[in-house]
Amino acid sequence: MLKLHGDETPSTIKEVILRLKVKDATKKHIFTARKTDSLRHIQNLMRDNGISAVPILEDDVLVGMISVNDIISALDKGYTDDPAEKHMTKSLIILEDEMPLSYAIPFFDKYSYRRFPVVDKDRRLAGILSSRDILLALLHELNNEILELEKMINTEPADQMDRIKREFIVTKFDFENAGRASYELKKTLKDINAPRQAVRKAAVAAYELEINIAIHSDGGVMAFEIDDKKIVITARDKGPGIEDIALALQPGYSTASDWIRSMGFGAGMGLANTKKVSDDFAIESNPKTGSFIQSTIYLHTAEEQAAEGE
Amino acid sequence: MRPEVLIDEAASRVEGKFLHRGSRKFARWVVASSLMSDVLTTDEEDILLLSNLNTAQVVRTADMISANAAMVACGKPVPQDTLDLAREPDITLVCAEYPIFETCFHLAPLFNTAKK
Numbered sequence: 001m002l003k004l005h006g007d008e009t010p011s012t013i014k015e016v017i018l019r020l021k022v023k024d025a026t027k028k029h030i031f032t033a034r035k036t037d038s039l040r041h042i043q044n045l046m047r048d049n050g051i052s053a054v055p056i057l058e059d060d061v062l063v064g065m066i067s068v069n070d071i072i073s074a075l076d077k078g079y080t081d082d083p084a085e086k087h088m089t090k091s092l093i094i095l096e097d098e099m100p101l102s103y104a105i106p107f108f109d110k111y112s113y114r115r116f117p118v119v120d121k122d123r124r125l126a127g128i129l130s131s132r133d134i135l136l137a138l139l140h141e142l143n144n145e146i147l148e149l150e151k152m153i154n155t156e157p158a159d160q161m162d163r164i165k166r167e168f169i170v171t172k173f174d175f176e177n178a179g180r181a182s183y184e185l186k187k188t189l190k191d192i193n194a195p196r197q198a199v200r201k202a203a204v205a206a207y208e209l210e211i212n213i214a215i216h217s218d219g220g221v222m223a224f225e226i227d228d229k230k231i232v233i234t235a236r237d238k239g240p241g242i243e244d245i246a247l248a249l250q251p252g253y254s255t256a257s258d259w260i261r262s263m264g265f266g267a268g269m270g271l272a273n274t275k276k277v278s279d280d281f282a283i284e285s286n287p288k289t290g291s292f293i294q295s296t297i298y299l300h301t302a303e304e305q306a307a308e309g310e
Numbered sequence: 311m312r313p314e315v316l317i318d319e320a321a322s323r324v325e326g327k328f329l330h331r332g333s334r335k336f337a338r339w340v341v342a343s344s345l346m347s348d349v350l351t352t353d354e355e356d357i358l359l360l361s362n363l364n365t366a367q368v369v370r371t372a373d374m375i376s377a378n379a380a381m382v383a384c385g386k387p388v389p390q391d392t393l394d395l396a397r398e399p400d401i402t403l404v405c406a407e408y409p410i411f412e413t414c415f416h417l418a419p420l421f422n423t424a425k426k
Contacts, residue, residue, distance in 0.1 A: 176366060179367065183370065186373065263363070264368070
């Protein structure tokens, strides 16, 4: 079993490590070769795809592995035209995809291999597990766990449950995670059965503002507050501030660079579109303190509210 | 309201490969753009978002406008993170073999017929 730091390891970390299975970390999209394929073919496969080991299959069953060391030996001794089966490692250490991940981690110390083939319950190849894959899976899981913890911290106490408040940190140029806050807002609104039109408007406003923080600022915070009447979305950033707010609100005006545009953003529609979908819109900006933008969306239209009051 | 066009049929016209099949099986509109800023300004419902981009933000944008499906043109390989993101909000994700202009050309009759 994986050695943790006794009682000092936070229980959350222990839980994360213990609940993951090998299949949660296994890389499933892998390149394979047949045992009749030449080592030269496998060498090309490795070079073209930046990989260092290829599982060898016979009728979809794993029969061996060829590593980059096998290819180096083949190049050195001049037998690259030989079939894989002649030189592949046949005695393999195999992991099963349903094993707990904590069980697999010591394999990397126990054996000299840097990766292990993973099979499913029918003994078919399910993928490859490397230490990098384990690190990525742990980071992903810890990230999710922290998001859940943030949710718990940011949720109001029971006596204020009719008001939901959440905050998310948005990092400069982090396009992998930009949109996560808006996704969570949309999910929350759907969970409380907010009207469809309000959900869409809020999602678009939040996403525009979130992307703006990632593109134009040095980072900031997205905050949401939902009560039984409205959704208030607040975007605050750390600067550098908007020079000319009136110009920034004009559709088509943008200061984004070409690489931002190549990712599909920076067309100068963000603030104008946020204002368009908002029922109330406020913006303040200062080169010293950064920008503050607030979009309010009512859950029901004025007509609906009037009808409800009658 | 415009009639429904099955995403299965739209995909078959452009040699589309399904990377994720969501629960919403049809679209009424195609929004074709690789500028997500423009896509976010649309008001239509039941959209098929067609784009040259294969990034996570295509799926995020599709989710924010409540699109039923996203289609990546040019047969571009779709990264795993994009695919994973499509699963969360259950958005159908299709990879079309044709470039974006040809994809529009093949999809237009399908959606135009539906309009009549």
